[in-house]
Amino acid sequence: MLAPVPDLADYGISPDHGFLPSELPLTALPDPYYTRWEAIASNLQGLLLSKRIRETVDRLPTLSTSYxxxxxxxxxxxxxxxFTLHAYVWGGHRPxxxxxxQLTIPLLEVCDHLELPPVATYAGVYLNNLTSVNTFTGSLDEQWFYLVSxxxxxxxxxxxxxxxxAISAARKGQSGIVTECLHEMAERLDDIGALLERMYENCDPYVFYNRIRPYLAGSKNMAEAGLPDGLLYDDGKAPKYGQYGGGSNAQSSLIQFFDIVLGVEHRPTGEKPQTPETNKEGVAGRPRHGFIQEMRSYMPGPHRRFLEHVNAVANIREFVEARRSDKALCIAYDACLYMLRTMRDKHIQMVSRYIIIQSKGAREQTQPAARSSAKPQNLASTRPVDKKKLRGTGGTALIPFLKQARDETGEPAIDAWARRLLGDAPVPSGFAALSKIGENSDGHIEVVGLSGTWAADEKKNTITMADNNSSTLKSYVDSATGLAQRAVGTVTGSSTTQVEGQTTQDQSKSEHAASHDTAKLGHVTADPQTGATAQDNPSRNTGSWDQTVGSAKESVGNFIGNENIRRQGVEQNAAxxxxxxxxQLKDLGEGVGDRAQGKLGGIGAAVVGDREEEEKWRQIHDEGKVRQRGAEEDIDKKGGA
Structure with a gap:
């Protein structure tokens, strides 16, 4: 007899908001008895900056959880x-x-009640910290990091x-309903990938790597960061060491749900796929180990049991494989795999920018010649003995794990072309060979940075820059050359010359567009060509943040049916x-003015031969230019939204 399809209500899961809590999280414990806990949480940034977090916690009484x-x-x-635990561990010169x-006893009791390990998990940092009330740094970057998730x-x-x-429909053989559900699933996955990319808007890679990430680290595989045995949880009776991974996206029940319902199987990092076996619905698949499986123990108990239930009834992959002639069904299924794999590609690119590239800078700073004073020992300052295994906050070898999880996502693909697009299958006859999406054929990951394309190789821990930047001057030269070639070709009747001219002119258009591109890092706009940067007007930053918070309040108000919160959100969003x-308008006006002033000043300085003055005016011109273009780009985006 088949197991029943899970009922979300049995696991306290919302059909609208999924694994997010059904009610808005508390911003403070209501009982005054816990004022001392809340005082530490609300002053965490000051206690960390003043290096007083440990002495403050040490003076706490041991509070009971009975209230x-x-x-x-x-x-x-x-x-x-x-949050107090991680601040205590990582808030000093050494962990x-x-x-x-006074911290161990109540923490273990609370974790036992919630069926969670005594460490900052994804559920604690994201799901139960819904409105980003608590942070380690008090920065917009950290709040944004949580809000995106x-x-x-x-x-x-x-x-x-x-x-x-869809699972219920598959049991009844209703291909049309399954196809319809898969279509909507693919669209949702596409939306999630777009949301993930919004991380770049307000979370700076340097701030994340050096200020935020160290506090999110766990105690597992952290010997190089100063915790060879993990943490000693002292309950006053029988202290015990424990090793736990820190918060990781692999602890997201939602992401694991995607894998389960689509039949994506993950293996321990480095393990190759085995011969496919057909699993019958209603029979739990053979046990699979590895980091992703382990991360389920970091989920709230009801969420973990829900995933186990779904795993026992998941049948979509087998249903589609048995109906390969149903092209609409197969395409819809493969589209879901494609969107999920693309999302993981985006995550790898993000990890490259936020961790791999930043870790290179951190390693350079730890060289003896560059070290002016000893740096705190944590995940940001650690230089791994094995350079191939830069570790994530969860304690796993970072890039190998992510790349394998990405590649495994494409393995169930049905169509031959989809298998090639999503994985490493041989190229079918008649198809062109493709490199992996977002990755060079040699396995290097490319990230577009301020100065062009950077290739990150986690095996060598090296960063190289591709020499492919275009300039405005070159675009104009190529445009003129192209026009001349086309004119000569027209006069002489040479079609070859005309084609060459058109090609050169088309190339010039691309170069000209590239020369007008600007890059955005947090609240700074930069010109990849000149290196000039311009800080956004403060009103743009506060306005953008008010829109974010306002939208969040509006969603939360709708979420809990509170009209007052919803209205506040609408008003804050509008303001x-x-x-x-x-x-934006102020930056636009100042940018135009600075460009004109810089141009005129530079001409005057050049006339009298004052190189130093000419350079000063050039900088004013370049900063004005990037300020103007940054504002124009933002205005265009808002206008097209």
Missing amino acids: LQSEGEWRRAYVVLV EERIPP VAIESRGGPTLPLMLR GKEAEAKG
């Missing part, structure tokens, strides 16, 4: 305690391995009832748009 009443209070206590009883969870929530419906628009 925690609702599930919301238990979850809030977990957030407060794990502290012993956790005092919350947005992804919210957008992906409706896929849970959607794919459970943010107005402030951002004013800032």
